[in-house]
Amino acid sequence: MISIEHITKRFPGVTALCDVDMEIAEGELHAVVGENGAGKSTLMKILSGVITDFDGRLVLRGQPVRFQDTRDAEEAGISIIHQELNLVEQLSAAANIFLGREKRNALGLLDDRAMERSARGLLAQLECQIDPQQVVRELRVGDQQLVEIAKALSLESGILIMDEPTSALTESEVARLYRVIARLRERGVTILYISHKMDEVFRLADRITVLRDGKKVKTLARSQTNSREVTHLMVGREIEAVNFSDDRRAGAVVLEVRNLSLAWTGHARGWRLRNINFQLHRGEILGIAGLMGAGRTELLECLFGSSPETPTGRILLEGREMKFTHAAEAKRAGIGLVTEDRKRLGLFAQMTVEENVTICALRDAARGGIVRRRQERLLADSMVNKLAVKTAGVDAPVISLSGGNQQKAIIGRWLLTKPKVLLLDDPTRGVDVGAKAELYRLMHQLCREGLGIILTSSELPELLTLCDRILVLCEGRLTAELARHEATEQRIMEAATMRNEEKSSAP
Amino acid sequence: MSRPFRRSEWGLLLAILVVFILTALLDDRHIYWHELKGLFSGGPNPWYERIPSGVNIIRQTAYLGIFAIGAAIVIIAGGIDLSSGSVIAFSGSICATFMVLLAPEAMKSATPVGIPVIVLAIACTLVIAFLIGTFHAWLITVVGLPPFIATLATLVGLRSLARAIVETVTAAAWGGRSAQISMFDAQFRYLATSIWIPVLLFIILAAAAWLLLSRTVVGRHLYALGGNEQATRLSGIHTDRLKWLAYCISALLSAIAGILYVGEQSGAYPQTLGQGYELNAIAAAVVGGCSLQGGIGTIPGTVLGVLFLRTVIDGIAKIIKTGADVYEGMIVGSVVVVAVALTQFREASKRGKQFFAGPMGTLTMLNLALLGVAVGALAGLNVTITVENPFVEGAPPTRMNVATWIGVKLLRIDSMQTYLTQRFKVDSLGCYVLGACVGAAVLGIVFILQRIEKRRAHVVTKD
Numbered sequence: 001m002i003s004i005e006h007i008t009k010r011f012p013g014v015t016a017l018c019d020v021d022m023e024i025a026e027g028e029l030h031a032v033v034g035e036n037g038a039g040k041s042t043l044m045k046i047l048s049g050v051i052t053d054f055d056g057r058l059v060l061r062g063q064p065v066r067f068q069d070t071r072d073a074e075e076a077g078i079s080i081i082h083q084e085l086n087l088v089e090q091l092s093a094a095a096n097i098f099l100g101r102e103k104r105n106a107l108g109l110l111d112d113r114a115m116e117r118s119a120r121g122l123l124a125q126l127e128c129q130i131d132p133q134q135v136v137r138e139l140r141v142g143d144q145q146l147v148e149i150a151k152a153l154s155l156e157s158g159i160l161i162m163d164e165p166t167s168a169l170t171e172s173e174v175a176r177l178y179r180v181i182a183r184l185r186e187r188g189v190t191i192l193y194i195s196h197k198m199d200e201v202f203r204l205a206d207r208i209t210v211l212r213d214g215k216k217v218k219t220l221a222r223s224q225t226n227s228r229e230v231t232h233l234m235v236g237r238e239i240e241a242v243n244f245s246d247d248r249r250a251g252a253v254v255l256e257v258r259n260l261s262l263a264w265t266g267h268a269r270g271w272r273l274r275n276i277n278f279q280l281h282r283g284e285i286l287g288i289a290g291l292m293g294a295g296r297t298e299l300l301e302c303l304f305g306s307s308p309e310t311p312t313g314r315i316l317l318e319g320r321e322m323k324f325t326h327a328a329e330a331k332r333a334g335i336g337l338v339t340e341d342r343k344r345l346g347l348f349a350q351m352t353v354e355e356n357v358t359i360c361a362l363r364d365a366a367r368g369g370i371v372r373r374r375q376e377r378l379l380a381d382s383m384v385n386k387l388a389v390k391t392a393g394v395d396a397p398v399i400s401l402s403g404g405n406q407q408k409a410i411i412g413r414w415l416l417t418k419p420k421v422l423l424l425d426d427p428t429r430g431v432d433v434g435a436k437a438e439l440y441r442l443m444h445q446l447c448r449e450g451l452g453i454i455l456t457s458s459e460l461p462e463l464l465t466l467c468d469r470i471l472v473l474c475e476g477r478l479t480a481e482l483a484r485h486e487a488t489e490q491r492i493m494e495a496a497t498m499r500n501e502e503k504s505s506a507p
Numbered sequence: 508m509s510r511p512f513r514r515s516e517w518g519l520l521l522a523i524l525v526v527f528i529l530t531a532l533l534d535d536r537h538i539y540w541h542e543l544k545g546l547f548s549g550g551p552n553p554w555y556e557r558i559p560s561g562v563n564i565i566r567q568t569a570y571l572g573i574f575a576i577g578a579a580i581v582i583i584a585g586g587i588d589l590s591s592g593s594v595i596a597f598s599g600s601i602c603a604t605f606m607v608l609l610a611p612e613a614m615k616s617a618t619p620v621g622i623p624v625i626v627l628a629i630a631c632t633l634v635i636a637f638l639i640g641t642f643h644a645w646l647i648t649v650v651g652l653p654p655f656i657a658t659l660a661t662l663v664g665l666r667s668l669a670r671a672i673v674e675t676v677t678a679a680a681w682g683g684r685s686a687q688i689s690m691f692d693a694q695f696r697y698l699a700t701s702i703w704i705p706v707l708l709f710i711i712l713a714a715a716a717w718l719l720l721s722r723t724v725v726g727r728h729l730y731a732l733g734g735n736e737q738a739t740r741l742s743g744i745h746t747d748r749l750k751w752l753a754y755c756i757s758a759l760l761s762a763i764a765g766i767l768y769v770g771e772q773s774g775a776y777p778q779t780l781g782q783g784y785e786l787n788a789i790a791a792a793v794v795g796g797c798s799l800q801g802g803i804g805t806i807p808g809t810v811l812g813v814l815f816l817r818t819v820i821d822g823i824a825k826i827i828k829t830g831a832d833v834y835e836g837m838i839v840g841s842v843v844v845v846a847v848a849l850t851q852f853r854e855a856s857k858r859g860k861q862f863f864a865g866p867m868g869t870l871t872m873l874n875l876a877l878l879g880v881a882v883g884a885l886a887g888l889n890v891t892i893t894v895e896n897p898f899v900e901g902a903p904p905t906r907m908n909v910a911t912w913i914g915v916k917l918l919r920i921d922s923m924q925t926y927l928t929q930r931f932k933v934d935s936l937g938c939y940v941l942g943a944c945v946g947a948a949v950l951g952i953v954f955i956l957q958r959i960e961k962r963r964a965h966v967v968t969k970d
Contacts, residue, residue: 306741331743339741346741348734350802359731360742362724369723413742 001026001190002047002159007056009042016042017054018214024159029181029191031205033198034234035432039214040194041083044161047192048080049073071100079152080161083194085144087136094119094132097151122150126180140293142173149180160184161192166200172291172497178204196234196432197459198227210234235434247448250468251282253319254452255303255335255421260313262295262302262476272298273311273476280421280452285443287467288456289492294473296456297340300423303454304337305330318420331360336414338407340425340456346410347398354380354394356409361416383412387442404435411442421452428462440466460489472496515796515850519811523818530822535893535906538825555702564814564821566702569709570771571787572813574764576716577757578788579809583720584753585733585801586647586654591761591788593665594639595781598762600669602632603688603775604676606695611680617691625695629766636762639665640755647754648747662785669777689774699770708767712760717806729753733801783836790839791816794846816842827889863957872957876950883945887913887938898923910937 004022008015017039024030034040045051047058049067058065060076067073070080087096094116095102103118105111119132128146136144145165152160166174181204184191195201201208202222210217210233217233262273273295280286288296301307303315305324315322317333324330327337339345348356357380358365365375380394387408391401398406407427414422424443428436443466447453457463463470470487472480472495480495531539538560545557555562574591581588603614605628610620639661646657670686677685690696698704720726731739732749740746769775795812797804819838824831852862863872887910896902897915907915911926914933917940920926926933 304741326743326745327741328743328745337741339738344735345737348731348738348802350734351730355727355731359727359739359744362727366724369725370718371722371724371727417743 001061003059004043004047005057005059007043007046007054007058009039009046009051009054015214017046019056020211020214020216022209022216022219024190024192025207027185027188027190028206029185029193029204031193031195031201031208032211033194033196033201033208033230034211035196035434038211038234040211041163042214043211044080044163044192044194047073048078048161050080074155074157077156077158078161079155079157079159081145081148081152081163081165083163083165085141085148087144087147089137090135092116092133092135093123093130093139093147093150096136096147097122097132097154099151101154118154119150122153123147125153125183126150127183128176140173142169142176145169145173145177146180149184153184157189159190159192161194163194164196165193166195166197174200198231201230202227231433248283248285248444248468250284251450253279254282254317255280255454256314256316256319257303258314258316260299260302260311260315262298262307262311263309264476265309269475271476273302276313276478278471278478278481280454282420282450282452283447284468285447285453285455285466287463287470288454288473289460289463289470290456290473290496293475294496295476296473297425298476299473300337300425300454300456303330303421304335304423306337331417334418334420335423336360336417336419336421337423338410338414338425338427340429342403342406342410342429347406349399351398352395353384353389353391353398353401353409356398357383357394357412358416360413364416379416383409383416386415387412388438402432402435404431404439407431407435407439408442415446419451421454422446424453424455426456426458429458436462460492463487463492464489513796513805513808516805516808516811519795519808519815523811523815526815526818526822530818530825534822534825535891536825560821560825562702564817565706567821568814568817569705570764570767571784571791571817572709572810573705573712573767574757574761574784575788575791575809575813576713576806577760578785579792579795579797579804579806580716580720580729581654581753581757582789582792582797582799583733583801583804584729584749585736586750586753587658587789587799588643588754588757589655589658589785589789590639590643590661590665591757591764592781592784592786593662593669594636594758594761595765595768595784596777596779597639597665597669597765598632598636599765599769599780600673600688600775600777601635602628602766603690603769604672605631606690606692607676607680607688613692614688615681617689619694620692622694625692632762632766633759636758637755639762640758641751643754643758644747644751648750666777673775673777686778687774687776690769691773696770696773699767705767708763712763713806713810716756720806725749725752730802733803735802787816787839790843793843812846827886828891830889861957861960863953863960868957872950872953875953876946879949880942880946884910884938884942886945887941888934897921898926908934908937910934910941913937913940 002024004020007017007020009017020039020043032040032043042051046054049070049072052068058067065076067076073079088099091099094112097119098115103111103114105114116132123130123132123146126146126149128143130139130143130146136147139147149160165177169177181191193201193204205222207219207221208225208230209219210230212234220230256279258277260273260276261271264270264272276299278286288299290296298307302311304327306327310325315324317335322330322333324333330337343349348359354376358376361379362371362376365372365379377394383389384391384394389401389408389412390405398409401409411422411424411427428439431439440462443453443455455463455466464487467487468484470482470492471478472482472492474496480491482491482495527539531537531543542558542561546554546561550557574595578588578591606620606624607614609624609627613620613624643654643657643661646652646660647654650657673688674684674686677683677688720729728739728744728749731742731744732746736746765781768780772780791812792804792809793799793812794815795804795808795810797809816839819842820831820835823834823838827834855862862868888908890909891906892909892912893904893906894912896905897912898921911934914920914935914937915926917936918929918933920929920933
């Protein structure tokens with residue numbers, strides 16, 4: 001249906017795609033996999049008319065095509081759902097679905113009612129209860145994505161490109177997305193599915209194309225390959241199975257939380273967190289599982305003193321009660337937080353690697369408030385070496401680093417404050433397979449050095465691999481605490497969705 | 508960060524030199540040139556009296572620079588301070604008011620008020636500036652107003668408050684309501700009229716600000732705050748205290764400038780003092796490389812930005828000679844657009860972006876051409892040149908407007924009498940011709956630019 005022939009795209013300094021050939025058959029679900037920077041997104045941007053200047057050609061149903069913009073691609077029946085959703089947050093769902101193609105009445109004015117009617121129909125096809133009049137900002141990420149899919153449906157696209165669609169979804173939303181995909185395929189929609197998650201790819205795809213460093217490595221039929229082979233092709237080297245045997249020894253209790261609650265004013269539930277109790281030991285990795293909105297991030301924020309509202313209950317660090325009102329106090333007491341959403345909450349994009357690494361502990365390199373250059377350089381170098389951050393030098397801009405190395409730099413930032421407890425909020429999101437393994441090893445190593453680590457993740461296998469114990473949150477309550485040998489994906493999911501049982505059993 | 512100058516700052520330095528040389532050439536009295544010669548050849552006067560326009564530029568740079576540094580620090584920290592013009596007026600007036608309160612008779616009778624009174628008045632003014640900065644920080648961090656709104660409110664409010672205070676206090680102290688306070692005290696005025704005090708103050712403050720931003724922990728935190736406020740807070744840094752510091756520095760520097768302006772203008776005129784200066788300060792910071800998004804900018808850049816603005820303004824004054832202050836706004840406006848647009852041009856033309864494509868591009872070409880016509884016509888009547896006397900053969904050279912000269916040449920007018928009777932016709936013809944020429948020239952240049960960028964965009968696509 002689509003042939004991609006000899007496509008090459010150069011950006012200043014890099015060749016993003018080099019002579020890529022690919023065939024996509026009508027009605028198939030074709031997965032495109034590769035590490036970050038392999039060229040997946042560039043290829044999709046070419047297919048969807050976002051990038052218009054490239055070498056090579058596209059052939060659509062036997063006709064060579066050259067899109068001048070995304071509208072050309074849409075007219076040819078190709079729509080794309082971007083990883084970062086492209087919605088206008090202040091507008092309603094219906095307005096977003098018809099953005100740029102608004103329905104008008106006889107007077108040439110907007111016909112909101114007609115648009116809402118069609119939007120409702122489209123959303124119903126996706127088995128979701130989204131009110132078309134609702135402002136997109138108020139929707140959950142998973143629902144926002146469905147609005148994008150509805151938009152693609154309204155275009156009656158024959159070809160739908162999904163760029164890492166599950167990266168922001170909870171497990172239940174992922175399950176719903178799978179059902180939506182199945183439904184789309186029944187209608188004969190051809191789907192190009194970009195991902196680096198092997199389980200998804202093997203669950204959904206008919207064929208898999210592997211890209212590496214801008215080149216096509218191979219296209220494989222799902223039935224004739226396995227995830228090990230695909231991972232190997234993606235990375236270009238064997239990934240050793242990470243084995244964290246029980247050579248870690250948990251030490252004394254370093255952090256204890258008693259009856260921690262966080263109010264949620266103006267919400268029917270009334271709380272974000274309720275009566276949380278747990279202990280963290282030195283040299284232990286404690287995982288926190290839960291669906292999106294279960295309160296994982298809120299819990300870490302409370303421990304770090306950065307939550308907008310003050311929690312109640314007690315937080316004891318090495319036996320002493322702490323009442324943090326600002327992250328600065330938590331930092332001084334020995335707690336560090338590596339935030340989720342690295343770009344928005346973690347990185348100083350206009351600064352160098354060195355400045356990013358030393359920002360939290362700059363006073364250690366200063367005398368009388370004046371920064372001593374040599375001292376700062378020593379601190380930065382020590383972390384860059386210890387964590388094996390791949391960079392052209394500590395003077396390089398931090399945005400020149402890959403996602404995994406940026407994350408390492410941020411972890412290094414906190415290690416310089418010599419923390420007793422390190423909180424990691426979904427640290428491997430948007431990090432490719434190879435770098436993930438490195439981050440796992442790093443966490444393991446830090447833990448062995450006696451650091452207490454609390455880790456949240458949206459990927460359960462990650463928690464199961466890394467953690468000594470896993471806490472499960474559901475709607476702000478602690479519903480399970482599982483030791484390493486007890487924890488399975490199924491038990492975690494049961495605990496994370498416990499609310500349903502409770503509701504049904506309630507009189 | 509270790510080098511004092513970055514690439515853009517060398518560019519700015521070069522631009523200052525170019526403006527300087529252009530002015531020296533275009534000004535038909537070549538004042539810069541003569542001053543430069545006078546500076547090196549020696550003479551009976553001390554060196555600084557031999558370069559009056561150089562001294563003027565330096566002094567104006569010092570005044571504007573003192574509060575532009577404050578504007579730059581706030582901008583680097585991710586905020587904006589629109590209030591400096593009013594803070595200048597307010598603090599200048601408050602300083603004079605304190606002096607009236609402390610020494611009503613001396614201030615009225617124009618006798619010296621004494622050093623203690625001056626020192627006390629200045630100290631009180633600085634304390635009040637600190638309070639203004641604190642108020643800004645409170646509005647922004649606690650109330651949650653956007654910096655633009657918070658400082659816009661004080662921009663509007665403080666000037667009026669200053670006037671009310673001046674009128675009330677003069678009425679109470681002297682029995683006669685006055686909208687201004689004249690400053691006769693020689694010691695106070697010496698603060699501003701001695702060139703070395705403002706200049707030295709400026710150098711010290713600039714050096715301190717540079718040290719703060721580039722060498723201290725707090726400075727690094729200010730850059731971080733401007734670059735990513737959330738990440739800064741989550742790095743365990745007290746962002747509210749940083750904002751407090753930034754707005755207080757800005758208010759304090761504006762107050763220092765306000766005190767100097769009162770000395771320079773021999774009086775506190777709350778209604779006119781520092782009117783619109785906040786925009787000059789922001790413009791200087793932006794020209795000097797500060798990004799209004801925050802997190803980017805330097806003090807050396809800002810200082811050069813100020814120097815550049817003042818050099819351009821002085822250069823235009825040298826070329827036009829009379830009534831040049833009318834053009835100050837035009838100059839500041841276009842300098843800001845050109846300075847920022849140039850960096851955009853460099854970035855965007857690499858990516859093959861076209862600036863004059865489509866209907867908006869065509870209209871912009873027309874717009875620029877019209878601006879050229881207006882500038883040309885205005886220049887015709889305002890720029891005077893020295894030419895051979897067109898009316899009398901062999902007479903010594905005479906000075907006349909460009910427009911008049913063109914009109915006289917085109918209409919072949921050969922006597923003063925004829926010129927005087929047809930003056931309006933001659934001058935308008937000159938203006939039209941000059942305007943048309945400049946407009947056509949601008950159109951031509953833009954047209955060539957458009958062709959270049961079209962071709963380049965084509966090349967980029969082919970790559």
